[in-house]
Amino acid sequence: MIEFLTLLQVLDSSLRLATPLLLVCLAGLFSERAGIFDIGLEGKLLAAAFVSAAFAAITGSVWLGLLAGILASIMLSLLHGLASITLRGDQIISGVAINFLAAGLTVVVAQDLFGQGGRTPPLKSGGRFEPINFPGATSSKEMNEAGPLMQFYSELLSGHSLLVYVALLTVPISWFILYKTRYGLRLRAVGENPAAVDTAGISVRGLRYSAVIIGGVLCGIAGAYIATSLQANFTKDMSAGRGFIALAALIFAKWRPWYALSACLLFGFFFAVDTRFQNILLPAWFLSGFLILIALGLLSYVWKKDYLDKAVLGGLAVGISIIAFLVIFSVWDTGTSSQIKIPVVFIQSLPYVLTVVVLAGFVGKAIPPRAGGQPYVKER
Amino acid sequence: MNIVTKMLSTVVGLTMSAGIALAEPAIIFDLGGKFDKSFNESAFTGAQRWADETGGSFREIELQNEAQREQALRRFAEAGANPIVMAGFAFADSLGKVAPDYPDTKFAVIDVNWLSLPNVRGIGFNEHEGSYLVGMLAAQASKTGTVGFVGGMDIPLIRRFGCGYAQGVKAVNPNATVIANMTGTTPAAWNDPVKGSELTKAQISQGADVVYAAAGGTGVGVLQTAADEGILSIGVDANQNYLHPGKVLTSMLKRVDNAVYEAFSAGENLETGNFQMGIANGGVGYALDEHNASLVSDAMKSAVDAAAASIANGSMAVHNYTDDETCPAISF
Numbered sequence: 001m002i003e004f005l006t007l008l009q010v011l012d013s014s015l016r017l018a019t020p021l022l023l024v025c026l027a028g029l030f031s032e033r034a035g036i037f038d039i040g041l042e043g044k045l046l047a048a049a050f051v052s053a054a055f056a057a058i059t060g061s062v063w064l065g066l067l068a069g070i071l072a073s074i075m076l077s078l079l080h081g082l083a084s085i086t087l088r089g090d091q092i093i094s095g096v097a098i099n100f101l102a103a104g105l106t107v108v109v110a111q112d113l114f115g116q117g118g119r120t121p122p123l124k125s126g127g128r129f130e131p132i133n134f135p136g137a138t139s140s141k142e143m144n145e146a147g148p149l150m151q152f153y154s155e156l157l158s159g160h161s162l163l164v165y166v167a168l169l170t171v172p173i174s175w176f177i178l179y180k181t182r183y184g185l186r187l188r189a190v191g192e193n194p195a196a197v198d199t200a201g202i203s204v205r206g207l208r209y210s211a212v213i214i215g216g217v218l219c220g221i222a223g224a225y226i227a228t229s230l231q232a233n234f235t236k237d238m239s240a241g242r243g244f245i246a247l248a249a250l251i252f253a254k255w256r257p258w259y260a261l262s263a264c265l266l267f268g269f270f271f272a273v274d275t276r277f278q279n280i281l282l283p284a285w286f287l288s289g290f291l292i293l294i295a296l297g298l299l300s301y302v303w304k305k306d307y308l309d310k311a312v313l314g315g316l317a318v319g320i321s322i323i324a325f326l327v328i329f330s331v332w333d334t335g336t337s338s339q340i341k342i343p344v345v346f347i348q349s350l351p352y353v354l355t356v357v358v359l360a361g362f363v364g365k366a367i368p369p370r371a372g373g374q375p376y377v378k379e380r
Numbered sequence: 381m382n383i384v385t386k387m388l389s390t391v392v393g394l395t396m397s398a399g400i401a402l403a404e405p406a407i408i409f410d411l412g413g414k415f416d417k418s419f420n421e422s423a424f425t426g427a428q429r430w431a432d433e434t435g436g437s438f439r440e441i442e443l444q445n446e447a448q449r450e451q452a453l454r455r456f457a458e459a460g461a462n463p464i465v466m467a468g469f470a471f472a473d474s475l476g477k478v479a480p481d482y483p484d485t486k487f488a489v490i491d492v493n494w495l496s497l498p499n500v501r502g503i504g505f506n507e508h509e510g511s512y513l514v515g516m517l518a519a520q521a522s523k524t525g526t527v528g529f530v531g532g533m534d535i536p537l538i539r540r541f542g543c544g545y546a547q548g549v550k551a552v553n554p555n556a557t558v559i560a561n562m563t564g565t566t567p568a569a570w571n572d573p574v575k576g577s578e579l580t581k582a583q584i585s586q587g588a589d590v591v592y593a594a595a596g597g598t599g600v601g602v603l604q605t606a607a608d609e610g611i612l613s614i615g616v617d618a619n620q621n622y623l624h625p626g627k628v629l630t631s632m633l634k635r636v637d638n639a640v641y642e643a644f645s646a647g648e649n650l651e652t653g654n655f656q657m658g659i660a661n662g663g664v665g666y667a668l669d670e671h672n673a674s675l676v677s678d679a680m681k682s683a684v685d686a687a688a689a690s691i692a693n694g695s696m697a698v699h700n701y702t703d704d705e706t707c708p709a710i711s712f
Contacts, residue, residue, distance in 0.1 A: 006585075009585045017574075017578060020574075111415075117413070117415020117416075118413065119415065122623070226574060230574050230577055230601075231573050231574065231600075231604060232608075235571065235573055235600055236415075236571060237568075237571045237597075238572070238573055238574065240571060240572040240575070272578070272582075275582050276582045344562075
């Protein structure tokens, strides 16, 4: 049985890992809800990480770093806006271009400024977002002796950097803006049917630009969090694909703010489990039972579907059942209660598997904004 | 003949003779990038030292993706670079294909010692021996009896680091616990400091108070978090003690720089075959400088030096993970 403190530590780690995902996911949400697909999230995250670390290193102030990171991210957002809103270019191409631009520029500029091979100098303690310890929280050294409530308070709630709490706050704020304000209604409408918004006399361009700028601000905060809070300098490619994972989380969350929070926390949890435990031991009966359940679920799902669906998904179900029986067969001699080692790679792949499951339409339907990806052309 | 043509012909003659007499050496860095503060940077340092001392110049390229390996090799070979040095085990397949096509070009590859081609020099390092030494230091510095290991990409080479380390730890304290984690299974695992930090935090919460990072750029995050949380860390490949003075216990030195320097110095007369660099011939070791002098006591140092001497003279052997894919001290 897992100890309570271990569970708390994993959740604590999930929160840290989920924070950049959440901010970037919400950035994508604003942009895509307004009809602008944003593949360039990764690039903005990386650029913001670099600029915030560089400014914090030069000025010694983490706040100036944060501001500069946000500005850099907004600049890239405006570039994306210029290409895809004003010039009506392909949004995917423009986003990919931003990713390449950020990956190359950050290292080149960093090398030119600091001459440390594409890194920024390490930040001193004043130039970073330090963990905020809540009043009365015990230090990590005395954590083992503390009671469960105290452990919960000190380990999970307290001790995060300011930006973690900011990220959590952006969820209700985003929800309020999108669903409770006139601006939010218009923003959502412009992603579904820009012509109707235009007919009502509201600027489609203005709304879409405002959406990508909000996205830029959120990506900027995320980048500053990675470079000045989690780390103390910028290193090449340090975003490590988190912008793309956030995109997957956005689809998983069906383009909704609260779902985005749970999706990012879930992804963060998978990553935290994967860092805490190298291999997970599960009883064989549990594993094979779980697999057979999935297979049965698949079969019942395809029962009333087309011939092709039946063939493909039915085949998948048969494959899963075969694996389940292989698992039982492999432990036949030692009894079905013996434990099977699940490699950590499997846990690492879960976020992507889940996203595919959602995209395939097994769990509700993920419907992207209808006008997403199309530049708006006024009728003449 | 006017003066311009005279000058032109001199220039042409000079460049041609330079091209014939002295082929430039070339070096190809792996995906971590040449300034990873670690493996590739060490290779670059060696190349730079050769250039500074001889006044020569060398060609270089940093790979951006897997597809460039063979392409970069062929391009350097076509351009007449000789010898061509590659930093990284991942070049083995490409080199196996390319080397026979350019029999007059000498190739040197680091971390690959299983190719037997007439024009290839393979240089392997006994990382397990160096890791054994830093493992001994870790066990002596640890107060909790639990130490950690953070590897980069999960490949046999990195397991060799971890296995040697664990053996060193157990040699000092048989009851010690070694927590080993790998960052990932793709090359992105070499450049993910955030994940390096999380792994370190997870190991600290399991009681580790010394963490050894063999993870390229990811290791920067490991060392940072160890310094933030007030525990000790161990650097790898290059001397990383200076990154957090007083908080990095030591660094496992893998003298890639010497290997590159020697290859460049030999030039076209590079001796081919497979070579193994260990403690005995100065290929691996541990770093001691002003940044960690206060952390390594005389007792620790003499214990480690005694072990190094007996490994060097063959009276003691450190088990090599890649010999049989098993490790007596730790299970991955």
